Ligand SMILES: Cc1cc2nc3c(=O)[nH]c(=O)nc-3n(C[C@H](O)[C@H](O)[C@H](O)COP(=O)(O)OP(=O)(O)OC[C@H]3O[C@@H](n4cnc5c(N)ncnc54)[C@H](O)[C@@H]3O)c2cc1C
């Protein structure tokens with residue numbers, strides 16, 4: 001029998017950005033919140049020895065231990081899903097702050113087009129533009145409704161940036177000025193302008209200057225140390241839940257964090273959640289935490305998995321297209337890029353910050369005409385300078401062998417002589433891309449793993465090559481002597497890192513028939529259960545997701561507060 | 572060149588230790604009480620006397636880590652020879668052998684990486700599609716044991732000599748045959764083993780010298796990589812600058 005603890009107002013499962021934001025907002029309003037996090041406690045002092053590429057970038061020091069839990073993957077329903085035994089395509093965060101500790105901090109707002117994508121696509125191109133199998137949906141919310149929440153997230157995190165001429169309207173400027181511009185960024189800016197594009201400096205959570213946020217939290221400026229993504233920030237400069245929202249929640253005295261607490265089930269009675277069941281990983285004890293409101297913020301895979309193992313909500317059926325839990329899994333098309341080799345110049349590629357870059361949106365969303373194109377949406381195109389660490393950055397011109405004398409000579413020669421421009425392609429949902437429980441493989445507790453069924457489609461192949469060609473054009477304009485770029489996308493494979501931008505599975509919308517949560521991220525059929533994260537995205541945009549995840553978390557917090565007062569389905 | 576280096580150290584506090592960085596640099600916060608690490612960056616007392624000796628002086632010191640934790644001496648020699656072919660000494664600088672790559676791999680195999688301790692190793696095992704990644708039941712230690720034995724066998728069959736005794740050209744042929752799966756093995760994939768060997772060669776060439784590879788930071792120096800510096804705020808807006816490398820050891824003194 002599990003030990004039963006006294007009931008609390010709210011239990012939050014997983015303490016990353018989504019969980020941390022919700023905890024800070026609810027505790028400020030006087031609610032008692034317990035945060036259950038399966039990983040360990042974290043603090044800035046842990047990062048004295050953080051500039052270690054092998055330990056953090058290649059041995060995945062900060063990531064989830066896959067021996068205990070992973071996912072399985074298959075390209076389609078005809079083949080057997082097999083476990084992701086080692087990391088590759090994406091990385092799973094674990095520990096206080098989740099992936100928010102070791103992210104880059106590239107912080108965009110999705111476009112107005114994204115939130116009403118189906119309506120706007122049909123308006124401009126007609127119904128036939130959307131392939132039959134593409135389960136494209138509006139989000140049940142507009143950019144205008146999202147705007148105040150974007151603003152709130154950006155002010156909390158201190159995002160450094162400048163106006164993007166092709167994005168949605170802003171109610172206010174970025175709270176801090178843009179990051180410093182390196183010569184590489186200047187080259188990109190000039191080239192993009194010559195090509196009549198609209199470059200802007202990448203919105204960054206790395207902090208361009210010392211900043212005090214509306215919660216009274218002060219943080220130091222980024223030092224461009226070049227060890228950012230996959231690493232924790234030793235200066236507390238990078239916005240991370242551990243140095244922003246979590247201390248705010250703690251200060252109220254109403255937030256109790258329990259680390260090493262692995263949630264295994266959401267408990268329910270009728271159509272209400274009653275709490276969660278978790279295992280204390282340090283003692284092995286099973287514990288029941290009752291709560292009036294349950295919030296799942298345990299990232300895409302565990303959010304979906306917990307609902308399915310707890311038998312909550314209607315599981316998605318890919319044959320009929322009915323049901324919602326697991327529906328519209330999407331990803332990102334990251335391979336459409338180009339690398340330039342510069343014979344006459346070396347660059348400080350070793351220096352940089354996770355979100356140091358310049359971007360154009362001329363080929364993102366519906367900012368360009370798709371009438372003659374075989375895809376919808378598009379992607380942002382950026383140069384980023386995040387620090388070329390030497391084990392993982394050995395670019396050589398195409399045709400160079402992968403080892404031996406010539407490889408060594410070229411990899412050393414070009415170590416500081418390459419610049420890459422990359423497209424971050426959007427990812428549209430398809431009927432046969434989804435998440436469900438694996439029938440064979442289990443986690444350390446014997447619970448089924450999450451199974452991904454996903455592959456790239458014609459939409460993605462077209463988009464990737466289109467973006468690669470645009471990137472190539474820019475790199476040439478920047479003066480590269482030689483440019484290599486993607487020629488063909490190929491199938492989705494789980495072995496090379498692309499991005500940790502997994503989306504969908506518990507999607508939001510205006511219709512309970514086709515979505516799992518409403519626009520407060522409240523489950524349509526379980527009113528005291530909220531599920532929050534990129535898991536809510538009905539499709540993925542041509543940007544990194546977390547700006548939009550943060551905004552949704554603030555929106556959910558508003559919803560939870562009003563639900564705690566009046567109950568019922570929020571509208 | 573040497574003078575330039577000295578000059579640079581004077582001008583750029585970020586190339587000295589963490590404590591000196593905090594003391595000397597413009598890393599000031601305008602009197603703001605910023606939480607977390609900054610308070611801890613400043614040591615309670617001045618610890619100059621506790622600072623480790625400058626790294627250059629230590630280059631010739633005995634290295635007690637040049638011993639084996641996992642490989643047999645025979646395995647070690649094959650790895651040393653094979654990784655040197657993958658990353659050979661040339662005009663740019665030392666190759667895998669002088670960078671300590673074989674010691675690096677040996678030491679790594681002795682730890683969690685060698686045992687695939689943080690990877691999913693549960694049954695059932697099925698041969699998957701390429702897009703599904705590694706699906707074998709063997710851990711890296713076992714793969715190295717088998718792979719090195721098979722390299723030796725293949726070398727004996729093909730040339731009647733052990734791998735270490737072969738000419739460089741013949742060693743390359745053997746490696747290429749592994750890379751291209753021209754060698755048919757039953758328990759492991761020849762190309763999979765080659766990939767592992769190549770990947771760990773680059774790791775050993777460029778890791779922090781803490782791990783017994785990248786000896787004397789020579790891998791970094793070769794490609795003008797400054798290693799672990801505190802900050803690049805002073806140079807981020809500028810053109811290329813060569814900064815003498817620094818390893819993690821330099822960070823220990825200020826808060827031990
Ligand atoms: C290397 C890297 C770079 C990135 N860079 C960017 C970027 O530049 N811009 C951007 O927008 N995004 C970026 N991302 C993505 C970004 O980090 C995530 O979108 C974001 O952190 C997700 O926040 P979250 O709170 O939804 O989930 P997470 O941060 O994943 O937090 C979920 C938490 O839940 C815990 N948990 C899971 N299951 C359970 C359970 N059963 N019981 C208890 N706890 C549980 C996990 O341990 C984790 O701590 C990056 C990701 C990575 C890995």
Ligand code: SF4
Nearest residue numbers: 222223225228233353
């Ligand atoms: S690049 Fe900036 S934000 Fe990132 S870890 Fe270094 S100092 Fe922190």
